[in-house]
Amino acid sequence: MKRDFLHITDFTSAEIHEIFAKATEVKKRFRNKENFKPFIDHTMAMIFAKPSARTRISFETGFFRMGGHALYLSPTDISIGKREAVKDIARVIARYNDIIMARLFSHDHVLELARYSSVPVINGLTDYNHPCQIMADMFTILEHRGNLNDLKIVYVGDGNNIVNSWLRLAQRLPLQFVCACPEDYLPDETTFQDARKAGLSDVSISHEPKTAVKGADIVYTDVWASMGQKDEADKRKEQFKGFQVDDAMMAATGKESLFMHCLPVERGVETVDSVVESKASIVFDEAENRMHVQNAIILKLFNK
Ligand code: CP
Ligand code: NVA
Numbered sequence: 001m002k003r004d005f006l007h008i009t010d011f012t013s014a015e016i017h018e019i020f021a022k023a024t025e026v027k028k029r030f031r032n033k034e035n036f037k038p039f040i041d042h043t044m045a046m047i048f049a050k051p052s053a054r055t056r057i058s059f060e061t062g063f064f065r066m067g068g069h070a071l072y073l074s075p076t077d078i079s080i081g082k083r084e085a086v087k088d089i090a091r092v093i094a095r096y097n098d099i100i101m102a103r104l105f106s107h108d109h110v111l112e113l114a115r116y117s118s119v120p121v122i123n124g125l126t127d128y129n130h131p132c133q134i135m136a137d138m139f140t141i142l143e144h145r146g147n148l149n150d151l152k153i154v155y156v157g158d159g160n161n162i163v164n165s166w167l168r169l170a171q172r173l174p175l176q177f178v179c180a181c182p183e184d185y186l187p188d189e190t191t192f193q194d195a196r197k198a199g200l201s202d203v204s205i206s207h208e209p210k211t212a213v214k215g216a217d218i219v220y221t222d223v224w225a226s227m228g229q230k231d232e233a234d235k236r237k238e239q240f241k242g243f244q245v246d247d248a249m250m251a252a253t254g255k256e257s258l259f260m261h262c263l264p265v266e267r268g269v270e271t272v273d274s275v276v277e278s279k280a281s282i283v284f285d286e287a288e289n290r291m292h293v294q295n296a297i298i299l300k301l302f303n304k
């Protein structure tokens with residue numbers, strides 16, 4: 001039976017820990033330029049309906065370094081769901097390739113792709129979630145702290161795909177997670193309720209970012225207008241006043257917190273240059289770890 005990675009909850013807690021251990025191992029191998037090629041003669045189709053830097057580069061480089069070949073399919077190549085039905089392209093690609101990575105608008109499309117593909121499908125971001133990112137982020141936190149105990153993460157900004165993935169992670173690993181967002185920009189209600197019901201983590205929503213960040217180990221933010229919402233950018237700048245992660249917001253944690261952002265960052269909007277460039281910022285570690293954690297995920301999907 002092939003396995004997909006579409007949501008963080010597709011893995012058990014034990015598997016997530018296993019993936020982090022594997023990521024540590026593959027990261028070391030990469031840094032030492034060891035010959036590690038479990039995917040010789042394998043190909044990965046990467047479907048992009050949205051732009052990307054990190055996701056494309058990390059998957060393509062990572063898979064190549066593990067011996068495989070990755071094909072970049074740009075937004076105009078496939079036009080998923082427009083030029084051709086999702087269920088058709090799923091079966092076609094699976095005849096040529098060993099694995100599919102897809103970055104799409106519609107989450108239903110990635111679910112359909114996985115349903116019809118006979119090879120594993122990895123979700124490289126949809127409007128609903130971004131599981132690879134949050135796996136890499138938690139691994140980055142583990143590297144920096146040495147453990148994941150008593151972790152308070154405060155996300156400040158739009159209750160978007162990044163937040164939905166944190167809420168899924170909160171169903172697998174215990175943490176205190178606060179989403180501090182404007183009232184009209186909440187995360188997905190069902191996902192939030194599922195995280196609450198799972199009873200493993202303490203998840204909450206706040207509309208008072210300065211108060212919410214008190215005691216935070218991690219302050220995390222993301223763009224206020226995600227891909228597909230860029231025409232709302234000006235309106236959102238008005239509605240997100242008070243939610244910028246600036247130096248005063250970082251100081252309001254009252255402790256030596258770390259700053260995280262999935263990137264790309266809009267400096268002067270959701271955060272500022274001095275925070276991104278500060279000692280607290282671990283944004284480039286997050287970016288690097290995308291590759292190592294994704295490689296560990298691919299290895300897991302192939303039982304390697
Ligand atoms: N963080 C992230 O997914 O970056 P890209 O959109 O550049 O892939
Ligand atoms: N929320 C952002 C994340 C980018 C990696 C977006 O969807 O555009």
